Amino acid sequence: MxxxxxxxxxxxxxxxxxxxxxxxxxxxxxxxxxxxxxxxxxxxxxxxxxxxxxxxxxxxxxxxxxxxxxxxxxxxxxxxxxxxxxxxxxxxxxxxxxxxxxxxxxxxxxxxxxxxxxxxxxxxxxxxxxxxxxxxxxxxxxxxxxxxxxxxxxxxxxxxxxxxxxxxxxxxxxxxxxFSVPARTTAATGVDAMAHCVEAFTNRKAHPMVDLYAIEGTRLVGKYLARAVKDGSDAEARAGLSLASLYGGFCLGPVNTAGGHALAYPLGTRWHVAHGAANALIFPHVLAFNTPAVPEKTSAVMAALGRKTSDNIESVFDAAYSFCAELGIEMKLSGLGVPEGDLDAMADDAFAIRRLLDNNPRDLSRADIRSIYEAAF
Missing domain, CATH: 3.40.50.1970 (Rossmann fold)
Structure with missing residues (x-):
């Protein structure tokens, strides 16, 4: 760091x-x-x-x-x-x-x-x-x-x-x-905004000048995303998410994303899964994987989302998974039509995205990536 x-x-x-x-x-x-x-x-x-x-x-x-x-x-x-x-x-x-x-x-x-x-x-x-x-x-x-x-x-x-x-x-x-964005899309894009913030916050290149936007963007998603999914005309919730998204954009320039986005990209390029939906599905897996490398920051992320966890990988995964699943997001690759036979090719694709994987706080091997895809299947 x-x-x-x-x-x-x-x-x-x-x-x-x-x-x-x-x-x-x-x-x-x-x-x-x-x-x-x-x-x-x-x-x-x-x-x-x-x-x-x-x-x-x-x-x-x-x-x-x-x-x-x-x-x-x-x-x-x-x-x-x-x-x-x-x-x-x-x-x-x-x-x-x-x-x-x-x-x-x-x-x-x-x-x-x-x-x-x-x-x-x-x-x-x-x-x-x-x-x-x-x-x-x-x-x-x-x-x-x-x-x-x-x-x-x-x-x-x-x-x-x-x-x-x-x-x-x-x-x-x-x-x-x-206001007109459907609930399912609102959920997925909201988690994408959060993923930008979280991946910047836990990044090897994380910086205090960006952490301010990253953790506040995460908090805004934790506070407002479920509200906007429930009622798309909730102006305060929509404004909160718009600000979270903007803050996530602020994070991308100087710090950028990491392993989560690297693993999400093959879902879009190969199977045309919407970018937000891909990031939401991958999010809990990579956050949990990274926990041993950044336990304090992971704890801060989960607190910002209104979830209490221990430093235990399983605890972080369960809390992050439930946050996404409760929004109605599809959390299984099989549910998105991704065939199991494509997991190896996806792992190859993701492992080649060094510009993002090199930012990840914990090294992700090709085998680690393949295991995450298997667990998400």
């Missing part, structure tokens, strides 16, 4: 608008900046409510973002971005829409290709267009970060791009946009 005097770089969107009813502030901001040609990148549902953003000018809407987007989906987005010749790109939706908006902002009109920018700090020059992010779920925190992920359909691997040039000029976080 790093210490208080360890160097760290903190990144935030230049402007954050937060609260019920703030969505329309994006239009005012864009008008004041003089942006006339605007491209909104969204999924089919959110494309029907672009008017909530109060944008003015030549508005082009790309409405074909797919869950867990792949390189083909990105190619379509880049085609739309080049055709629109936009001055402002808006990511409007969940993490998939916001990640594609980041990539569109830096790659449209650029001589660089996706594969040339995969990895940290490969984008050569500042983007030509402004970037705004408007989340409609409370999970990824992508509005706050500098990373974007797309799947390579040939290798089934996530391609991760990291660049300060993908940091939003403005993030508009309006919890009212999440």
């Amino acid at each position: 790093v210490s208080l005097d360890s160097p760290i770089t903190i990144v935030r969107p230049h402007l954050i608008e937060f609260g019920i009813g703030t969505a329309e502030r994006l239009g005012k901001w864009a008008s004041e900046k003089g942006y006339v040609r605007i491209l909104v990148i969204s999924d089919a549902f959110n494309a029907t409510r672009v008017d909530a953003l109060a944008l003015k000018g030549e508005i082009t809407v790309f409405a074909d973002v797919t869950p867990e987007p792949d390189t083909a989906n990105l190619d379509k987005v880049l085609g739309a971005a080049n055709a629109a010749d936009a001055q402002l790109v808006v990511g409007f939706g969940g993490g998939s829409a916001m990640d594609l908006a980041k990539l569109a902002a830096v790659l449209s009109g650029s001589s660089q290709t996706l594969h040339e920018v995969v990895g940290p700090n490969k984008v050569k020059r500042p983007r030509r267009v402004a970037l705004a992010q408007v989340p409609t779920t409370s999970g990824t925190g992508s509005e706050a970060g500098i990373r974007a992920l797309v799947t390579d359909p040939k290798t089934m691997a996530k391609l991760a791009v990291e660049s300060m040039h993908m940091l939003a000029d403005i993030a508009v976080v309006d919890p009212a946009l999440t």
Whole structure:
């Protein structure tokens, strides 16, 4: 673990608008900046409510973002971005829409290709267009970060791009946009937000400057997630989750996630399990596995979730599992349609994600990963 005097770089969107009813502030901001040609990148549902953003000018809407987007989906987005010749790109939706908006902002009109920018700090020059992010779920925190992920359909691997040039000029976080999210999706995305916070908090690169956001984000999920699942129109609960998601995004830049996300990714790339659902299923297994390496922080996590546990691995697992299961989340791989015969390939995929596994507080061998998948099956 790093210490208080360890160097760290903190990144935030230049402007954050937060609260019920703030969505329309994006239009005012864009008008004041003089942006006339605007491209909104969204999924089919959110494309029907672009008017909530109060944008003015030549508005082009790309409405074909797919869950867990792949390189083909990105190619379509880049085609739309080049055709629109936009001055402002808006990511409007969940993490998939916001990640594609980041990539569109830096790659449209650029001589660089996706594969040339995969990895940290490969984008050569500042983007030509402004970037705004408007989340409609409370999970990824992508509005706050500098990373974007797309799947390579040939290798089934996530391609991760990291660049300060993908940091939003403005993030508009309006919890009212999440009122329509179904209960099951609310539960899964809420646990994803929590996983960002927990994995950063228990990370080998954990830092006191980020721990503040990580443990508070976890506490917000513990307090509000069950309420929002029960009543999607509970404005306070929705706002609490939106803030937790934003805090999780703050954690991703300087610290990032660890073993939990590494094990969750193959569920999405191979079996198209929604990212939040994959993280929720994996969460109790990796938290319990890591307990011997970070017992005090694990205890703080469980207290933030309102659960009392001992330092015993089984106690932590049971409490974390019940937290997720009580939200109605499917907690078995077999229940998600993952065949047992695919567990070895998934273990190979996860073990190759060194950028995350190397952050984990306890070394995860390939055999450990395979055992976790077996236990989760």
